[in-house]
Amino acid sequence: MTNRDDEKIIKLLENLPQHKDKRPQQEIYEKLTLQFKGKSQRKSKRFIPYVAALSIFLLLLGLPFVVNHNITEQTTMETDATDERAIFGIEEESSHTSDDNMESTETFEREGLMEISLISGGVLTDVPSDREVIHFATYNATGEYVIPLTFLVPEEADMESYYAQLDEILNAFDLLPDHYILEGAEFSIDLDTKQVVLTMQNELLEDSNSNELLPQLLGEMFLPYGIEEVTFVNDASETTQTIDLSTYAKQRESYFLYGGNYIIVPLDNDSTVEEALHALKQSYSDSQIKPVMDADIEFTVKEAGETVIVEFVQESIQEADVTIQMVEAILLTAKSFGYTEVQFDQLPFNQLEGYNFNSPLPVPTAVNIIADIK
DSSP states (O other): OOHHHHHHHHHHHHTOOOOOOOSOHHHHHHHHHHHHTTOOOOOOOOOOOHHHHHHHHHHHHTOHHHHHHHHHHHHHHHHHHHHHHHTTTEEEEESOOSOTTEEEEEEEESSSEEEEEEEOOOEESSOOTTEEEEEEEEEOTTSOSEEEEEEEEETTOOHHHHHTTHHHHHHHTTOOOTTOTTTTOEEEEETTTTEEEEEEOOGGGGSHHHHHHHHHHHHHHHGGGTOOEEEEEETTTTEEEEEEOHHHHTOOEEEEEETTEEEEEEOOTTOOHHHHHHGGGOOOSSTTEEOSSOTTOOEEEEEETTEEEEEEOGGGOOGGGOOHHHHHHHHHHHHHTTOOEEEEESOSOSEETTEETTSOEEOOSEEOEEEEEO
């Protein structure tokens, strides 16, 4: 390479445009991650002649004002990003984990720092010995159906402190619906006496639809702890009432997909488990609610004590038809009828990820596992 070539390189470097992108760093990072996700990255060796390399090095040493400018602008960008993340109470700590089930690790900041590992969702069969389960609930855009949510927290954690942050946590994970009827709620929880007092001021609760939705939300949140009654103090109307959740403890349900999470569709109390499982093939007027089973799949249902036996017609089901979502929705639906396990017969294979169909599968403990708060 000639001196003329070296001069061209130096001139090009001097004329490089200054970085003026004021978007938050997190936004830029996410866009780049989406573009490069799944692509293998290969390092290539580039050989630069010593003369050009030395020229570039001297040029960098001779332009301290450029470095200072970039540092200042980078600091400004980081400050802007920090301010924006502070709105949600989240400060990103890392974007990679070694666990395949984890998407990222973040820190939720409120009365101390808590490390949060985002989980892809799905169901939980066994609770780790050092963890406890926190049950939240939200609903779809129309307010018709409830979406149960699960968070893992440290053993012996103060449950009340998490429920006190209900709005912030749901908002941080983009799970807070518009006009959430539990917004601003205060919870007093006593697990020993199985008592919950809910205090809030929310004019939305005067709506008849909200009055039907509230017990369903509270049922998903507190029935797993054996709490069948909630005392509701409505500061807006200055009234106190007792909400009986025991009715919802026996609610029969089918589970569908809604935006990557499982959503509950209540069934009539006289519905059979076979009817509920066949309902998993249905479509709904809400296009965001997706069936979990192909409409052409045929099967029969038998009951043996606390076990449901689902036997598929081999000619009607192919390997591609069997998905994790189908298996888990069947397990969840069977659980709502009081069954403890499901036997899958005549599937095209005996193993699907962590599920082995050679023996009955236990029903899940919890559904829609959102995050592990450490």
